[in-house]
Amino acid sequence: MTDTSDQLPVPQRIPSGIAGLDRILHGGFLKGGSYLIMGPPGAGKTILGNQLCFNNVAAGGRAIYLTLLAETNSRMLANIQNFSYFTLTPIADTLSYLSGYSVLEQEGLEGLTALLRSEVRSHRATLLVIDGIVTAEQAAPTVQEWKKFLYDLNVAAEILGCATFLLMQFEEGPASQPEQTMADGLIELKVRSVNMRSIRELQVRKFRGSAFLEGGHNFAITQEGIVVHPRAEAVLAVSPAELPKPLATTEQPMRMGVGITHLDEMLRGGLPSSSTTLLLGASGTGKTLLGCHFLTQGIMQGQKALYFGFNETPAQLMRKMTRFNLDASRFVAAGQLELLWQPPVQDLLDVLAERLLNAIQRLRVKCLFIDGIGGFQRTMASTERLDLFLTALFTALRTLDITTVCSVELPDLFSPTVTLPQTISGTTAMVENILLLRYVELHSQLYRLISIMKMRESGYDPAIREFRITDHGIEVASTFASAEAILTGIARFSTVTPGVPPAFETSARPLQEQQS
Structure with a gap:
């Protein structure tokens, strides 16, 4: 002794x-x-x-x-x-x-x-x-x-x-x-x-x-x-002892629904709790709207939610969510949802990290949507930091039991291949889930498709589905039939019965006929 x-x-x-x-x-x-x-x-x-x-x-x-x-x-x-x-x-x-x-x-x-x-x-x-x-x-x-x-x-x-x-x-x-x-x-x-x-x-x-x-x-x-x-990477460094314990092989992870019926079915009930998801897609594919669905569903499941974005102001986002019947004003007034906009000024990356983490701690957030990872990149003096920063951030959010969704804008509107921004190419290995939203052009018309590229902790439906943006937000087809018709070039146009959720079975409407 x-x-x-x-x-x-x-x-x-x-x-x-x-x-x-x-x-x-x-x-x-x-x-x-x-x-x-x-x-x-x-x-x-x-x-x-x-x-x-x-x-x-x-x-x-x-x-x-x-x-x-x-x-x-x-x-x-x-x-x-x-x-x-x-x-x-x-x-x-x-x-x-x-x-x-x-x-x-x-x-x-x-x-x-x-x-x-x-x-x-x-x-x-x-x-x-x-x-x-x-x-x-x-x-x-x-x-x-x-x-x-x-x-x-x-x-x-x-x-x-x-x-x-x-x-x-x-x-x-x-x-x-x-x-x-x-x-x-x-x-x-x-x-x-x-x-x-x-x-x-x-x-x-x-x-x-x-x-x-x-x-x-x-x-x-x-x-x-x-x-x-x-420096955020130093502050957010997590020791192995602080990481969540892995689930037993027979134990199923808790689920955080996205709030889109057929997409939740594809996800086998929703996103695993505490996981990080990347939404990949070109500009206008519906990434922000999908993220708003996720936040709204999290609130409906009794969680507090945070939007952290770089493009749309809170007023713009409120109007968008209200337009699609997502009831943002009620959630904000009740303190269940906070919208944090980061204006395009000369902020520092570590300042943004402090602002995000302080909001999470203050609100006790469990659902987080980061709209536009590229916003972090624009504040950096050295782009080489982004991979390390995001790896540290995602690991810290996981230890805090926060289910995170992040949107990533892809540079190509139409491409048979997916090209990630070089600055985050290493980040995909650190996230549990990846969803791809994309346009397809057929006979001079545009269609939207969604697919699950990766779910580390769960099985999922690998089929590509067509989706549409309606007055009620995003609606995903119940089967892959319409997506297959689009991809094989035999799409035909038809109307959908008002008030009936679309199956998109063997028909596809062009993007110009959808609500945007």
């Missing part, structure tokens, strides 16, 4: 107060640690340093912001006063702004070290930010003196329990500089231009004493200050 008295105490955390950053750091910085924040001019180092101070004070701490720059403190405060975290209230008592430039100039590194020790001790500071630390490096007569200054600063910070942050301009070069090797942690801020957009990225290069979310993470400078969006 281990003697707990011999174990070292768990280091105390000092949260940054920036939710996304604290999530990356698994709770925040460590008390008494020293951290280097590096980045080019304009990356946001000064904004972040001030935000750390104000958030620390707001949480009950005491902070010092010491600048070694030519910029005066009054000028700097004027520049940050429009951020929401800024307030004059704590400055006089718990947040102290100092300039160490004259002390460094007159007394060198020893004088600056003495100043820092004295101020941290007298102010009982829990957090210290030194802005422009490169000025101190340039004042060091030798590399050895610079190392001694950093060592003395780290020792003082640890003894006094004060987390210290050094803000420094990033310069390309070896990663063995003294300030990088001696710091407990290193955070790099980057700004890069992609397709005429400025993309800001934060990366934790080093963090002693704790695990963290590795890799790059997007951030933005907003009215709130620095807002960090952890």
Whole structure:
């Protein structure tokens, strides 16, 4: 048995107060640690340093912001006063702004070290930010003196329990500089231009004493200050223990109906619960309407539903659902359905992921329709991420017991083969179900056909069926006869008795005669 008295105490955390950053750091910085924040001019180092101070004070701490720059403190405060975290209230008592430039100039590194020790001790500071630390490096007569200054600063910070942050301009070069090797942690801020957009990225290069979310993470400078969006693939990573247990061979999965009679029959009762389904089809084939059927049926089965789309606004979608008697307004008013539209603006992929997951958690959703996977792609700086992102997202949704349907637009209106967008070609292996909606042209007329291409956890009817869009939404033929007639080129036209569900047995009406 281990003697707990011999174990070292768990280091105390000092949260940054920036939710996304604290999530990356698994709770925040460590008390008494020293951290280097590096980045080019304009990356946001000064904004972040001030935000750390104000958030620390707001949480009950005491902070010092010491600048070694030519910029005066009054000028700097004027520049940050429009951020929401800024307030004059704590400055006089718990947040102290100092300039160490004259002390460094007159007394060198020893004088600056003495100043820092004295101020941290007298102010009982829990957090210290030194802005422009490169000025101190340039004042060091030798590399050895610079190392001694950093060592003395780290020792003082640890003894006094004060987390210290050094803000420094990033310069390309070896990663063995003294300030990088001696710091407990290193955070790099980057700004890069992609397709005429400025993309800001934060990366934790080093963090002693704790695990963290590795890799790059997007951030933005907003009215709130620095807002960090952890990379969705890292946040959504699921351990094998968290995955749903496989069903026994004799156990049948729960079903979530689509709400279209003969399609549910083809699906042997509906989509397996917690599964992910891709709706493949060209523009106008009925993907959005089929997804709305699915959401409506989920509500009828007692579940809450969420529409997350990129093309149609909530008002447009409400009109569409009402037109096809899907009663959207009643479901929205009752809180059973929420329509979330993502306008075509310069959002980040990780922002969309946060918005989606927050809505799912808030509404306790069990039925989700993502209308247009391509909307995620349009927000990405690197399209190579999409497969990894969707794989992580679908896995996380499965662990949350959410039945998900996603529409994917195919590029070809008429083609004997199905060509997937290259960016999601690897995603098909991760989903359980795939449905294909397509047009067929015959004698200068258009028809719609539907087929099930894949159901991993269930048997299904592999036959191709014709379907039509009527005043009641999508209606699927009860047999494959009409689809066979269309595909073999012997379709003939006839009318359907009003009010009688069509069998489409040996006749087919052209698309122009159907409700659209």
